[in-house]
Amino acid sequence: MPTIELIDGYAEELTAIRRDLHAHPEIGFEEVRTSGIVAEKLKGWGIEVHRGLGGTGVIGVLKGKGSGGKRIGLRADMDALPMEENTNLKWRSTIPGRFHGCGHDGHTTMLLGTARYLAETKNFDGTVHFIFQPAEEGLGGARAMIKDGLFQKFPCDEIYGLHNAPDLNHGEIAILPGPAMAxxxxxxxxxxxxxxxxxxxxxxxxxxxxxxxxxxxxxxxxxxxxxxxxxxxxxxxxxxxxxxxxxxxxxxxxxxxxxxxxxxxxxxxxxxxxxxxxxxxxxxxxxxxxxxxxxFSVLVNEEEQSRVVEAVAKTVVDPANVFTRATPKMGSEDFADMMQAVPGAYFWIGHDGSVPVHNPGYVLDDKILPIGASMFARIIETRLPVG
The missing domain is CATH 3.30.70.360 (Alpha-Beta Plaits)
Structure with a gap:
């Protein structure tokens, strides 16, 4: 099975959302415009919205079919970096000293694509918490949300996150069980x-x-x-x-x-x-x-959730392009703090282009937006099956 056909149909709109976010980057705890767009989109799709957690964080709550009590969190980061962009893109940053040089605009857009799909289909039994997190880039956004009662107010039995990966090829997905990021x-x-x-x-x-x-x-x-x-x-x-x-x-x-x-x-x-x-x-x-x-804490992928990601990835991309023995990354990720509270997994999606993240010439490949959205959606449908 390839990416979800319905999500593929959103590709043009998702690209437009991502490029708009890219042109208007906001750094940690200043994501006022970004969180406003996220909240507006979620409300428009009939998803319950909660704002202000961890400052500018947004939580969307969606219940599926049936009366299942299991709850799964899906997380995307929203913040940009305090650096200049050096690309010639038509949608390049319009704000001096601000640049989505890590692709968080893409992560936010992927989760929005997932939210729209699940709101339209509701082909799951349980509750999904869409977690849009501020301030991942070293400012402690995850800890701020946790301190504000993230998992008390929106309990999760397991949680998943992702990141784009220019060091992988388009159509490749990597998941590393155990310690994965420093x-x-x-x-x-x-x-x-x-x-x-x-x-x-x-x-x-x-x-x-x-x-x-x-x-x-x-x-x-x-x-x-x-x-x-x-x-x-x-x-x-x-x-x-x-x-x-x-x-x-x-x-x-x-x-x-x-x-x-x-x-x-x-x-x-x-x-x-x-x-x-x-x-x-x-x-x-x-x-x-x-x-x-x-x-940042050490990011540790749980074995069970890692196997879930691996199995789902093999339905979204060519199974030969799913890697489970990827090299641990010396980079850090504050999703690790959420995973210390809730078992989960964090995976990488490859894309065209070899310029690394945090480089002024970095460019996110919009073709991966339906892949990320499909991954999140299939994780939910797999872990919260109907009937």
Whole structure:
């Protein structure tokens, strides 16, 4: 069986919705226009709508045929990235510094396609909760919705999410049972030294030298403290210091991220970061403060729900294009926090184009919209069968 014929019939409308969202991107917790469109569409299809969960989140509730009590959540993220778009698309971003460079506009549109189909057919016995989540890109949207009572107000027996994948080909779907995406910490390290004239370094406690020494030392944690059989990454992604050619700055800041598949490894890295910062501070007679924050949990796909995704995928695309041994991704995803509360699975849909997500030239392939919508719809019809 290919994609659902009725959903294929929505393709032109889904493309128009997706391109409109793409042209008007909104970053985390600012998805006012986007959530308004989502709510309006859901209401128009006769779906019960709840707004404001986790700030700008939207929940749609739809009951199927029969009196089944099982409840399934389907989740899509809505936020864009704070970056410029560098494409020549007619529907490119109209807002400077805002870009759907991760394809969340496509995820939102796919779930809308699923919602419309299920509202029209209701070929399931139970309840579907359509979860449109804000602020996935590092701002804690999933945790905000959970804190606002997501699963108390809209209980789910299982939950599913997806992501587009430029590293897969069009028509390919991947699901990895077990740990599939890394947990993530984000850090800000503040260095307070003592500034001086650029020609008189002996009078300074040079924050630039301290920062570069610290950056090098932190890179030894993964190579010399973490078990080499356990994957981990520590990346310093920002260094800020200085303002003039002839002034040795007295302060500096390092920012970055840590990724690992094991919470014990993450704890070890945090401990070593604090210890190294203290040691470097003592060495240079400076003050160093490390703020290390838990950003994302490790995403773990449950075996049962992973098998569901695999079986359904083989009805939507060529079974030869369904992969269950995909390589775990060092990227992170805050859907992991929802999956810590409810068993579920998260899968990837390949598409044409090789530019990676979070690149200013990234382009989502609209041909995958019916595939994603069909995947979600068939999961519901499979897990909530009528009769």
């Amino acid at each position: 947990g993530a910490d984000f850090f800000d390290i503040t260095i307070q030294g003592y500034g001086a004239h650029g020609a008189m370094p002996e009078r300074s406690r040079d924050a630039v030298v301290i920062a570069t020494t610290l950056a090098q030392a932190l890179q030894t944690i993964v190579s010399r403290n973490v078990d080499p059989l356990k994957a981990a990454v520590l990346s310093i992604t920002q260094i800020h210091s200085g303002s003039a050619y002839n002034v040795i700055p007295g302060d500096a800041k390092l920012c970055g991220t840590v990724r690992a598949f094991d919470d014990g490894v993450r704890a070890l890295i945090r401990e070593r970061m604090h210890a190294i910062c203290a040691g470097i501070a003592a060495t240079f007679q400076a003050e160093i403060t490390a703020d290390i924050r838990d950003g």
